[in-house]
Structures are given as structure tokens and as C-alpha cells.
Amino acid sequence: MxxxxxxxxxxxxxxxxxxxxxxxxxxxxxxxxxxxGQHPRAMVISCCDSRVHVTSIFGADEGEFFIHRNIANLVPPHAPDGDHHGTSAALEYAVTQLKVPHILVLGHSNCGGVRGCHDMCSGKAPELEEKSSFIGRWMDILRPTYERLAHIGNEAERLRAMEKEGVLASLNNLMTFPFVREAVEAGDLTVHALWNDIGAGAVEYYDETEKAFLPV
Amino acid sequence: MxxxxxxxxxxxxxxxxxxxxxxxxxxxxxxxxxxxGQHPRAMVISCCDSRVHVTSIFGADEGEFFIHRNIANLVPPHAPDGDHHGTSAALEYAVTQLKVPHILVLGHSNCGGVRGCHDMCSGKAPELEEKSSFIGRWMDILRPTYERLAHIGNEAERLRAMEKEGVLASLNNLMTFPFVREAVEAGDLTVHALWNDIGAGAVEYYDETEKAFLPV
Amino acid sequence: MxxxxxxxxxxxxxxxxxxxxxxxxxxxxxxxxxxxGQHPRAMVISCCDSRVHVTSIFGADEGEFFIHRNIANLVPPHAPDGDHHGTSAALEYAVTQLKVPHILVLGHSNCGGVRGCHDMCSGKAPELEEKSSFIGRWMDILRPTYERLAHIGNEAERLRAMEKEGVLASLNNLMTFPFVREAVEAGDLTVHALWNDIGAGAVEYYDETEKAFLPV
Amino acid sequence: MxxxxxxxxxxxxxxxxxxxxxxxxxxxxxxxxxxxGQHPRAMVISCCDSRVHVTSIFGADEGEFFIHRNIANLVPPHAPDGDHHGTSAALEYAVTQLKVPHILVLGHSNCGGVRGCHDMCSGKAPELEEKSSFIGRWMDILRPTYERLAHIGNEAERLRAMEKEGVLASLNNLMTFPFVREAVEAGDLTVHALWNDIGAGAVEYYDETEKAFLPV
Known part of the structure; x- marks a missing residue:
């Protein structure tokens, strides 16, 4: 050392x-x-981004939130292949050991990870396509989201849509974990999709009835 | 959804x-x-644990720290195998894109992830040895640390030693990433090993001269 | 200080x-x-328990409820002996000064105070029998209720019955206060017996006709 | 019933x-x-007054605060005489069973209980001096505070001083309970004196260095 x-x-x-x-x-x-020991009320999955601290936005004290932070607040799909999966391990610990009653996935505006995925998928960042690019391989998780939204003409709108749809894609991936699905179905766990506009200081949540993100 | x-x-x-x-x-x-965009002063790698918020301990404002949080604040070794690696992607983004001048790895007392690794390796938690256990496979990263410290007779001391040595193991793994090693050698990046005693409110750092963790 | x-x-x-x-x-x-000054619509007597906030369940605004909270939402019998009686003072203030038109006594499931009384009376918590135990002496108010229900074989059922009967015992004690009885008889005050199942989010009220607690 | x-x-x-x-x-x-079960972070002792809901001021969710409410947020002195003491029982439960790390005593402006004590002690409310007056006997706890402050000429100032000094008197009484004193001295419990100005929406805390209530 x-x-x-x-x-x-x-x-x-x-x-x-x-x-x-x-x-x-x-x-x-x-x-x-x-x-x-800890008895947190919620697990939060948010981005590493230095501009988005959930402890600040929700005035959290020590002991309240079990927080996993990765690039672009992604949840990969369930893949019990014996490899190291940091996000999956955090999820398993939160749901099966701590038995948290809420999982919040918090996306945000101006996300560098989402921008990287966008540029990679649109051919503007070929270096991210290399096998050795950890950012590229991580952002592959969001590739299907890019493909679904590639038709949006305006780039700023396309990026924002990717940020929000990415949160929903993570919620869908969440549900592929058997222990998550079982806890949700048993009424022991509820999941929440959120998106934070950094410059406007606004948080939106996904509303199932409206099928849209609405202001909190 | x-x-x-x-x-x-x-x-x-x-x-x-x-x-x-x-x-x-x-x-x-x-x-x-x-x-x-963000211009953070440091990347922090810390645990998901709800009791350890680096934004609180270091009074961080929005924009200051790029924070990756996973179970037991681990860095896996460099493995450019084309798989999803959340921690490696966060590292690559922080060092190559954001060019952070500091990386802090912050361990802590009473770590549930370290306890899980300890119990798995000592035969007390066979369920964690299963291929399908994400916690177990993630904590495999710390297995060599357990083996080096298994000779410590007192369990509480053994766990505390694992928490601290785990931070050093992560620093060693950090240096296996070519972009990290190059930045460190070029003087563009310094790395720091820290450990927080939750109950005592104390932070210790690893001192190379003393080869020991000392109070900050 | x-x-x-x-x-x-x-x-x-x-x-x-x-x-x-x-x-x-x-x-x-x-x-x-x-x-x-305040002109509250109701006095509420509820438990100190952190899981049961009447302001939340009944969406109360500032000014609406005059709230007395003690262990196990008890009303002791009328005893004008010149000693400090916090509950009796709160009652007297609500009825004679504020002239509240309603008194709600709200019990709840999983009540630690009721459990303590149960364990004390069944010989499982002898320390609560000591003169110096404030919890024990306070829960003596519920001792007659325990005795009436001790025949119920199943412990969970016995505890639940004590929680509900305890609310009725408090209503009976309420009526031993002359100013309460007079206000009720004059039609200036109505009293309500309620019980909240925390996990089910359900509130029940005592129905005189059915002689039972029914869902609200 | x-x-x-x-x-x-x-x-x-x-x-x-x-x-x-x-x-x-x-x-x-x-x-x-x-x-x-509950693991509250704090016990709050506040007034029954319908205008002061600590759950609102501190945005509390279910599970956070163990709340005892009585007239004028009083703590009587330790008196293990075998009688029913609702406040002492609540304290004992919070400190010895729930092991809360904080106790907040929250006084407030325009307090009817304090006004009653003031009027009783200054001869304006002789009915409160009667043995059968529960309000009077409860407010006796604050009588020494009245006596210390009777010299203040302006009545509004005298009342306000009584409200604040009453909180400090309750903190002093708190410390007469052996289990409170031991927990404070062991570093397991901290106590806080607060006062809320209803009309101004302001909360003040007692500062030991300044020997005064200061804005939070």
C-alpha cells in the first residue's frame, strides 16, 4: 500500500x-x-452524480436510507451467473436481510451516463463500444431504452426521455429478481420511480394511472 | 410498469x-x-449502509463528491471481460471523464457485508456459498482478506481487522486499473484509505509510514 | 441546566x-x-406509541384536536386526592375549559404497555410489580381488565382483547368524572371508543348495539 | 358501555x-x-394544545417519535410512591425499554395551562387552589417557577418567561429520575429544551453557553 x-x-x-x-x-x-444495527425505511438507488444527494433532497438523517449509487442509477436484469454483481448484491441485502419496505429509483437531468449511452448508441462515441470500456459495457443496460426512443427528433428531448425511461427500465429489471417480485406481491415492498431536474430543483414521480412522470 | x-x-x-x-x-x-455540469473534487467509494453518509461527515455540498456506494465499499480487481461492472464503470467515469484529483475509500465499523463474508468463509453461512447468492459472490472479493486474517483469535478483532484490511485490498485493486495507476503515477490523482467508527464518531486514515490506521 | x-x-x-x-x-x-386561542373539535386520548399518530389517520390540521397521549391510552378512575394527575387534568381542561364536543379514546394493536400489563399480571414480569416501577403502577389501571380476560387461551387473542377492553375500561373511568358525566348527560359531549390495527391500517369503533368493535 | x-x-x-x-x-x-415493533429516534414531551403538533413541525413519519402529551408539557419530579404517574411511566418506558437517544421537551406560546398556573398563583383563579381541581394540582408542578418569576412587571413577559422556564424546570425534574440521569451520564441520552412561538412559527432552543433560548 x-x-x-x-x-x-x-x-x-x-x-x-x-x-x-x-x-x-x-x-x-x-x-x-x-x-x-440499521433499520432503514427505504433503499435508494441513485446516480453517483455529485449534484444529486438524496440525503439533502429528503432531509435524511443517519439510519434512514440504505443507498446504492452507481452510474445512471441502473438496475441490471437478474443474472445469477456467479459473477460479482454489486447492484444485485445491494438489492439482495436490502430486501432479504434489511427487509426495507420501499425502494426508490431516482434518476436526474443532465446525466453523464445517459449521455454516454446515447452517444455510444448513435455512433458518436465508438470508444465506448470497445469491450474494454467499463462505462460502455455498464451503459449497455440502457441500450434497449435508447432503441425505443431513437425516433425522437430533438436531442435534448431524447436525452430527457432516456433519463426517465431508464428509471422505468430499472424498475422493470427490479421485478426480474425473484426476491423483489415476491416481496412486492406479498405487500412487503413498494417501489417508486423518481426523476430530479437539477436546475429546477424539481422532483417528479411516475404515475401509473397517467402513465407519465408528474410533479411530486 | x-x-x-x-x-x-x-x-x-x-x-x-x-x-x-x-x-x-x-x-x-x-x-x-x-x-x-459537475466538477467534483473527489470520488468517494463508500458502503450503502444507512449509518454512514459521507455528505454528513465531510459536510459536502451539491457538486463536491462523486459518490459510488456498494455493499462493503469494495473495488473488484480490473477485469475487462465485457460484462457489466458497476464499480469499474464508476471508477472509469470519475478518473477518465471527470478527472477527479482524489479517490477516498471509506470503510466502517459494524459492516453487515464484512460480517457476511466472515460468516461465509468460516462456514457459518453456507447459503452465501451458493452460486445464486449475489451477496456471497460480491463478498468473494474480500475472501483473500478473510484468509489472511483468519488466525486472529477474537472474533470482534477479526471483523474489525477485515473492515480495515478490506479498504486496503480495495486500494490495491484500484491500482490494477491502468487508468488509475497512470493518473496516480502522473501525480494527477491521490488515493486515500479511511475507516469510520460509527459509535465513536471517529475517522481513521491509513498512514503509509506507520503502516497502520491512525486517527484523522 | x-x-x-x-x-x-x-x-x-x-x-x-x-x-x-x-x-x-x-x-x-x-x-x-x-x-x-384554540377551539378544538375533539379531545383525543391515544398512546405515546410512535406508530399511531391520530393527526395522520384523521388528517388533522393545527387547531383541530386537543391530544393527550400516555402509555396505553388509559384514563384512570376519578380520584380527587390532591395529587398530580396528568390525564385527569387534561380531561378537566378539555371538558370544562375548552368544552370539546367529542372525546375519542384510541387504542391500537401491538401495544407495549398492554403487553407489559399482561406479562406483569401473568407472573412473567415480576419487576413490574415493584412499587418503584412507574410502568407497572401505571398499568395497574388495566389490571381488572386482565383479570376479566385471563381465561382466553390463546395469548395473541388475549392481548388483542385486552387492548380493546382497555379502551372500554377507559370510557367507563371517563364516566366517573362528574364533569364528564354531566356533559354527556346534557348532550354536550359524546364519547367514542376506537382501536387501530397498525399493520392492517384499519380502525374499529365500539358499537353499542352489537356490543362489539366493528370496522369504521 | x-x-x-x-x-x-x-x-x-x-x-x-x-x-x-x-x-x-x-x-x-x-x-x-x-x-x-417501534424503534423511535426520540421521545417528545409536548402540550396537549391543538395548535402545536410536533409531527407537523418536524415532518415526522410513523415510527419516528414516541410522544407524550400533557397539559403544559410538564415533567413532575421523581416520586416512586406507588401511585399512577402517567408521565413518569412514559419516561420509564421510553428510556429503559425503547432506549430512545433523545428527549425533546417542547413548550409553546399562549399556553392555557401556564396561564392557569399564573392566575392561580397570583390569586386570580381561587377555584384552581381547591384540592378537587385536577388542573390546579397538576399545575402545582410549575408553582416554584411562578414564584421565581413573579417579580417581572409586565404580565405578557411574565407568562412567556414562565413558559420557557417551565421547560427548563421539566428538564431539571427529568434529571431527578435515576434512569434518566444514568443514561445522560453514560452518553446514551441527550435532552433538549425547546419553545414554539405559535403565531410566529418560530422554534427556539435553550443554549447552555448563552443561558438563553435562541432561534433554531
Whole structure:
């Protein structure tokens, strides 16, 4: 491990500020979380994007949300092939071990991952088609969504549609996991499709009756 | 998509509260984030655990950290096999597209994923050995760490050692990605190994000179 | 007062959200409530249990319900002995000062207080029999109910019966307060016995004709 | 039970509305709450007053706060005399059984209970001095606070001071309970003194350093 470096000074300072305030004022809560384990109310699957923090939007405290973050908030389809599947493992842990009652999939505007998929599929980013491109191979999950929406003429509209449809595709993939389907059918789990417009500070949810994303 | 449900009422209320305060007071910043894209200062790889929010510990604002969260904050070794690799895709995006100058891997105490790996490897959780167990297959990444530490007699100490060594194993795996190694060697990227004691509110970092985790 | 600590940050955030939305949008109403005092439509006596909020179930706005919450939603019998009686004081204030037209006593499933009384009376929790046990002495109010129902063989049924009969016992105790009895007899006050099944989201009321709790 | 009446129609309607929306959309959460019991983050001691609902101010969902409500949000001093003590029982349950990490005592403006105590102590409400007055005997808990503040010339200021000092008196009484003191001293519990100005929609907390209530 000849590469690990000490933390940058500004982060040391912030950590010490957190410790002297938030932690000290809530010591008993942190101790209890350590002793009794977590009982989160929801799993959230959201993007790594630095502009979308679900803890901020939903004012979450420590202990509330079990959060998996990956590029473009994707859920791959169920594939029990013995390989490493980080998203599938997180799902399995949340549903079968923590028994979370809600899963929220939160997409967002201006998503770099969705843009990458779009450019790859439309021939503008051939480097992403290479076998060795992890971004490309990950975004393959969204390829069928691109194909369904390729007819939309306006690029900005096409990208936005891909962001929203991508959330629905992830919800469909969610349901291919037997433990998810069973929990949903037993009434032990509900799933939610959300999309955040970063610049407008707006969150939309998918409404089954209207078959559309509507303002929350 | 006959399964998507509206957002629970308490989350609607919290979102509206966030929108009327944090968002409204920082509208210009969110607009700029939407228009100019993200320029995060660091990538963080941390656990999905609901008790460890790096945005809280490091007081992060929108736009600062590109955050990947998976079970037990693992980085798998470089494997350009054409499969979906969520963690590798996030890494590639952060390093080659966003050119983040720091990567923080943040482990923590009382980690359910590490406990699962420990129980699987010590024969106490045979169900995790099955091919179809996503948790088990994901935690295979940490199996060599278990084997190196199996000699530690006290279970609590063994688990804590696995949590910390797991962070170092992830740093080692990080360096197997050519784009990471090149960025580190070019001085464009520094990597940091961290571990958070939930109940004590303490963060430790790996110090290369001392070959040990020390308090920040 | 060397012990008071500032409010945890997540509650500060939620309060500010409430203030920027609910309060700001209803400023005139809050101002009027402050100036003219309260004129609630009902007094509710319910349990402290965090899972049963009458404001949620009955969509209550500020100003509507005068709410007393204690362990197991009990009303002790009338005892004008000069001691502190929190429940009796709340009752007297609601009926003689606020002249509420309704009193609702709301019991619920899975009640920890009722379970404690059951275990104490059946010899399984001798520590609750001690004079110094506030929980035990408070739950003594329900002891006659236990005795009437001890013959029910199945424990889950016995507990459920105690929860419901406990509400009726409280209604009987209510009527031992002269100011309650007079208001009821004058037609100025009606009283209601309710029971909430948390997991089923169902509320039942006591029907005098059927001599049973029926779905609302 | 010849007195129990069916629920008023408007409450039946609201309950059915809650059931068809909030409950149905969160069925899994309610089921889990019923099965796994409550793990609240805080106990709140607040007034019965219909204008102050902590669930609203702090956007609380089911499961978050264990709430005891009595006239004037009082905590009586520790008195293990074998009598029924509803507040003491609630405290004992929250601290020793639920092991809540926070207790919030929330006072408020325009408090009828505090006004009653004030009028009683200043000779304006002799009926409250009678042994049979439950309100008077309950408000006796606040009598020492009145005496300390009787010198304040302006009545509105005196009342406000009593409301705030009353919260501090309750915190002092809290500390007379051995199980509270031990939990605070062990770092397992923190206590908070709050006061809500109804008309201004403002919450203040007691700051130990400033020895004053400050805006949150």
C-alpha cells in the first residue's frame, strides 16, 4: 500500500467540525446505531452524480436510507451467473436481510451516463463500444431504452426521455429478481420511480394511472 | 410498469421543505450545476449502509463528491471481460471523464457485508456459498482478506481487522486499473484509505509510514 | 441546566422546511390561532406509541384536536386526592375549559404497555410489580381488565382483547368524572371508543348495539 | 358501555381518505412497524394544545417519535410512591425499554395551562387552589417557577418567561429520575429544551453557553 495518502486538510477540518457538532450533539443516536444495527425505511438507488444527494433532497438523517449509487442509477436484469454483481448484491441485502419496505429509483437531468449511452448508441462515441470500456459495457443496460426512443427528433428531448425511461427500465429489471417480485406481491415492498431536474430543483414521480412522470 | 407507487407523504413534505429552503436559497448554484455540469473534487467509494453518509461527515455540498456506494465499499480487481461492472464503470467515469484529483475509500465499523463474508468463509453461512447468492459472490472479493486474517483469535478483532484490511485490498485493486495507476503515477490523482467508527464518531486514515490506521 | 443540547441538525432542517412551506402558506391561520386561542373539535386520548399518530389517520390540521397521549391510552378512575394527575387534568381542561364536543379514546394493536400489563399480571414480569416501577403502577389501571380476560387461551387473542377492553375500561373511568358525566348527560359531549390495527391500517369503533368493535 | 357513539361522519371520511392513500401507498412500512415493533429516534414531551403538533413541525413519519402529551408539557419530579404517574411511566418506558437517544421537551406560546398556573398563583383563579381541581394540582408542578418569576412587571413577559422556564424546570425534574440521569451520564441520552412561538412559527432552543433560548 505505498499509495495511500493522508486526507486533504479541508476534509480534516470539515470532519473535525462534524465531530464537534453533529456527532457530539447526537452521540447517543450514533452509539445506538452502532449497537442495534440499521433499520432503514427505504433503499435508494441513485446516480453517483455529485449534484444529486438524496440525503439533502429528503432531509435524511443517519439510519434512514440504505443507498446504492452507481452510474445512471441502473438496475441490471437478474443474472445469477456467479459473477460479482454489486447492484444485485445491494438489492439482495436490502430486501432479504434489511427487509426495507420501499425502494426508490431516482434518476436526474443532465446525466453523464445517459449521455454516454446515447452517444455510444448513435455512433458518436465508438470508444465506448470497445469491450474494454467499463462505462460502455455498464451503459449497455440502457441500450434497449435508447432503441425505443431513437425516433425522437430533438436531442435534448431524447436525452430527457432516456433519463426517465431508464428509471422505468430499472424498475422493470427490479421485478426480474425473484426476491423483489415476491416481496412486492406479498405487500412487503413498494417501489417508486423518481426523476430530479437539477436546475429546477424539481422532483417528479411516475404515475401509473397517467402513465407519465408528474410533479411530486 | 404496473408497480410504481407515488412517494410516501412524509418524503413529499421533506422534499417541499428542501425546495423552499436549500434549493430556493441556492438557485443560482443549482442552475450553474445543471448548465456547466459537475466538477467534483473527489470520488468517494463508500458502503450503502444507512449509518454512514459521507455528505454528513465531510459536510459536502451539491457538486463536491462523486459518490459510488456498494455493499462493503469494495473495488473488484480490473477485469475487462465485457460484462457489466458497476464499480469499474464508476471508477472509469470519475478518473477518465471527470478527472477527479482524489479517490477516498471509506470503510466502517459494524459492516453487515464484512460480517457476511466472515460468516461465509468460516462456514457459518453456507447459503452465501451458493452460486445464486449475489451477496456471497460480491463478498468473494474480500475472501483473500478473510484468509489472511483468519488466525486472529477474537472474533470482534477479526471483523474489525477485515473492515480495515478490506479498504486496503480495495486500494490495491484500484491500482490494477491502468487508468488509475497512470493518473496516480502522473501525480494527477491521490488515493486515500479511511475507516469510520460509527459509535465513536471517529475517522481513521491509513498512514503509509506507520503502516497502520491512525486517527484523522 | 447543564444538560440541554442544541437540536439535532436533521430536525433543524425539517423545521426550516416546515416553516418555509406549511407555516408560510398558512401564516394567517397560525396568527389567528395564537390570537384567538384554540377551539378544538375533539379531545383525543391515544398512546405515546410512535406508530399511531391520530393527526395522520384523521388528517388533522393545527387547531383541530386537543391530544393527550400516555402509555396505553388509559384514563384512570376519578380520584380527587390532591395529587398530580396528568390525564385527569387534561380531561378537566378539555371538558370544562375548552368544552370539546367529542372525546375519542384510541387504542391500537401491538401495544407495549398492554403487553407489559399482561406479562406483569401473568407472573412473567415480576419487576413490574415493584412499587418503584412507574410502568407497572401505571398499568395497574388495566389490571381488572386482565383479570376479566385471563381465561382466553390463546395469548395473541388475549392481548388483542385486552387492548380493546382497555379502551372500554377507559370510557367507563371517563364516566366517573362528574364533569364528564354531566356533559354527556346534557348532550354536550359524546364519547367514542376506537382501536387501530397498525399493520392492517384499519380502525374499529365500539358499537353499542352489537356490543362489539366493528370496522369504521 | 351505554355511552360509546359511532365516529362523526367527517372523521370517517378522513380516515377512509388516509387509508386509500397514505396507508395503501405505504402498506409495507405499516406491516413492518407492526411486526418488528417501534424503534423511535426520540421521545417528545409536548402540550396537549391543538395548535402545536410536533409531527407537523418536524415532518415526522410513523415510527419516528414516541410522544407524550400533557397539559403544559410538564415533567413532575421523581416520586416512586406507588401511585399512577402517567408521565413518569412514559419516561420509564421510553428510556429503559425503547432506549430512545433523545428527549425533546417542547413548550409553546399562549399556553392555557401556564396561564392557569399564573392566575392561580397570583390569586386570580381561587377555584384552581381547591384540592378537587385536577388542573390546579397538576399545575402545582410549575408553582416554584411562578414564584421565581413573579417579580417581572409586565404580565405578557411574565407568562412567556414562565413558559420557557417551565421547560427548563421539566428538564431539571427529568434529571431527578435515576434512569434518566444514568443514561445522560453514560452518553446514551441527550435532552433538549425547546419553545414554539405559535403565531410566529418560530422554534427556539435553550443554549447552555448563552443561558438563553435562541432561534433554531
Amino acid at each position: 505505498q499509495h495511500a495518502k493522508p486526507l486533504p486538510g479541508y476534509l480534516v477540518q470539515r470532519y473535525q467540525g462534524w465531530r464537534a457538532t453533529t456527532f457530539v450533539d447526537n452521540k447517543a443516536w450514533y452509539r445506538r446505531l452502532a449497537q442495534e | 404496473q408497480h410504481a407507487k407515488p412517494l410516501p407523504g412524509y418524503l413529499v413534505q421533506r422534499y417541499q421543505g428542501w425546495r423552499a429552503t436549500t434549493f430556493v436559497d441556492n438557485k443560482a448554484w443549482y442552475r450553474r450545476l445543471a448548465q456547466e | 447543564q444538560h440541554a443540547k442544541p437540536l439535532p441538525g436533521y430536525l433543524v432542517q425539517r423545521y426550516q422546511g416546515w416553516r418555509a412551506t406549511t407555516f408560510v402558506d398558512n401564516k394567517a391561520w397560525y396568527r389567528r390561532l395564537a390570537q384567538e | 351505554q355511552h360509546a357513539k359511532p365516529l362523526p361522519g367527517y372523521l370517517v371520511q378522513r380516515y377512509q381518505g388516509w387509508r386509500a392513500t397514505t396507508f395503501v401507498d405505504n402498506k409495507a412500512w405499516y406491516r413492518r412497524l407492526a411486526q418488528e
